Structures are given as C-alpha cells and as structure tokens.
Amino acid sequence: MLRSEELTKAFGAKTAVDHVNLRLEAGHICAMLGPNGSGKTTWMKMAAGLCKPTSGTVYFEGEPVGVNSRASIAYMSTEPYFYTWMTLKDVGRYYGDFFADYSAERYRELLDRFELEEGLKTKTLSSGMMAKAKIAVTLARDAKVWMLDEPFNGIDLVARDRIKEAIISAAAPDKLLLMSSHLVEEMESIADRAVFLRKGKLIKEVDIDTERAETGCSIADEYRRIYGGQEEEDA
Amino acid sequence: MEFNASSPIWMQVTTRIKTDMVTGRLPPGAKLPGGRDLALQYTINPNTAARVYQELEKEGLVEIRRGMGTYVTETPERLEALRSEMACEAMEDYLERMAALGFSRAEAITRISQEDEHAQE
Numbered sequence: 001m002l003r004s005e006e007l008t009k010a011f012g013a014k015t016a017v018d019h020v021n022l023r024l025e026a027g028h029i030c031a032m033l034g035p036n037g038s039g040k041t042t043w044m045k046m047a048a049g050l051c052k053p054t055s056g057t058v059y060f061e062g063e064p065v066g067v068n069s070r071a072s073i074a075y076m077s078t079e080p081y082f083y084t085w086m087t088l089k090d091v092g093r094y095y096g097d098f099f100a101d102y103s104a105e106r107y108r109e110l111l112d113r114f115e116l117e118e119g120l121k122t123k124t125l126s127s128g129m130m131a132k133a134k135i136a137v138t139l140a141r142d143a144k145v146w147m148l149d150e151p152f153n154g155i156d157l158v159a160r161d162r163i164k165e166a167i168i169s170a171a172a173p174d175k176l177l178l179m180s181s182h183l184v185e186e187m188e189s190i191a192d193r194a195v196f197l198r199k200g201k202l203i204k205e206v207d208i209d210t211e212r213a214e215t216g217c218s219i220a221d222e223y224r225r226i227y228g229g230q231e232e233e234d235a
Numbered sequence: 236m237e238f239n240a241s242s243p244i245w246m247q248v249t250t251r252i253k254t255d256m257v258t259g260r261l262p263p264g265a266k267l268p269g270g271r272d273l274a275l276q277y278t279i280n281p282n283t284a285a286r287v288y289q290e291l292e293k294e295g296l297v298e299i300r301r302g303m304g305t306y307v308t309e310t311p312e313r314l315e316a317l318r319s320e321m322a323c324e325a326m327e328d329y330l331e332r333m334a335a336l337g338f339s340r341a342e343a344i345t346r347i348s349q350e351d352e353h354a355q356e
Contacts, residue, residue: 168274168278189244190280216242220240
C-alpha cells in the first residue's frame, strides 16, 4: 500500500533518511521505532507528500505520492498546528474544509472518548489535551493510511489507554496505521509489525509475535539490543 | 492485562481465555466478544485477536458461527480434557522449577505431599 524505494533526504551534510526501502501493507498497525533523530519524522513527511525527497520515491497504491495521495493519507505531525483562537469545534470545521474524508460525527465520538469538550479553546489546552485533540481530528478522517508521529508523547497513562483504544478501533483490513515512537512499550501490544530505523537507515523489519515466538524477544528487548548504549542522535 | 516479553501475545491471551473456560467464568455455550471487542478488551492488535480465536477453534474449544459470533464449545468432554491439559502444564511447570533448584522429581513429589500434610495439621 505504501512503499519507499531508495528514499533519501539530506539536509546539508546530514542525511536524515538514507536509501530506505520499505513496504507497508494494509491491514496492519506498524510501529516505526528509533531514537530521536533516526529519520522517522522525515520518512513520514515524505510519505505524506509534505517534503520532497533528495532522491528516491514513495509510492502510495503504486503511484508516487503527491497532491492526490494527500486525500487518502492522514498525517499527524508532532508540532501543534491549530490556530490559538480556534475552539475544538472550529478545528473540526477547519479539517472538514480541507479533507473530503473527514467525518464530523466521528470527530465528536473521539472527543467524547477523550473527554474533551468541543467548546474548549485550543490555547487553553494542556499538552495532554492537545495531543488527544490532534489524534481525534486525524482519526476523524476516513483515510486509507494514518501516520501518527509520536502519538503518546506528553500523555498520561489513562489517556494513553484511550488513544490505544481509538487506534485499535480505527484498524481495518483495508487500512494502514503507522505510528512512530520512542516509547516502545506503548507499541508492544497494539502493533503487529515493527520497523527499526537508525541514523536514517532501515535496520530491521519484524512481525512482532513471530519475533517473540522465535527469539523470545519483545520489541523492547530488540530495541535495547539495537540501540543499547547509543545516545540520542542529532535531530 | 500485563504481557510478558518472552511469549507471543496471542498465546498469552489464549491461555487467559482457556483459564476462564476451565474455571467456569466462561461457561459452555457462552458467547465471546467479537474480534475487535476482544482487541479492545485486552488492548491488543486486531490481527492478534483474530489469531486467538483461530487457535481456540483449531483446538476445538470454540465454535465460530458465521455471522453469529464465537461461542465456547458445548462439548463437556473437550472442556474436561482442557482442564486436564492445563493441570499437566502446571505440574510440569512445578517440576521444572524444582529441578532448577536442584530437586529430583521424586524429591519434588515428596515435598508436595509433605506440604499437604502440614497444611492439614
């Protein structure tokens, strides 16, 4: 469904994504793992069609990503991107104007699940509330691919469970969910595939339960093995 | 539910459901949640939840009725056999742990009956 071929992005002397060949299929919840600066966000932004590769291509359903694919790929970035004067209701309307696959009803359901009132002004939201609002508006789209960059950052334990439930509910055989995180334990049970990036390179792709069965390793164990002792990389 | 790292999640959830069948929390003929609801209940991937039901079906412990749902088997012999299988696993587990502590099988068995006598006193 989503495939990158020799995908590369360089920022000056720094290569953020380095010849990554990756194929992601529908029907899975895939965790994209790696420390900060390993290339997760840059890969996602290129797949979302928001930034151009230095070389290589991302294909969505066989076509290079671009303006057309944006109608089917919902991307949630780590930065907050709502105008401060907006209420959560305005945020929903704003999304509705941009995306044909947006559902106001689904948005309301998700806000309810996250215990957020539509009348709240975005500038008054705590970081946890903001994180939930971003997820609600992203999952309110009936997209084919959802890419969530760091969905659990700054969110308390109880709210994380609500978010996981929303992600599980969104998963379907014809949809792909890709989530990046360095909070590996949070991904452990809800993802079924994991890809590991390191310094812009694809290191490993695993089927999580097969990995557990064959090696007795969880993805947290695998993560420690791959990145153990390594400090955060330059972003 | 907390999962341990070393065995597949589908296996851990399957064991939990089997335990519920043996203890009667899930009686014969009980309807199990749909795949997505099972995924939500245990906070697991929906594919993992589907795998749980496939494995239980393969072992003859549930019946998947198309368009109706998944039900605990109504064959009492199958549930009795499951209880016996799980008891064997628990005993093997005990014997393995005692072996790791340096007890022979005979010693481990003696210890159990001694414990039992103590408990009855």
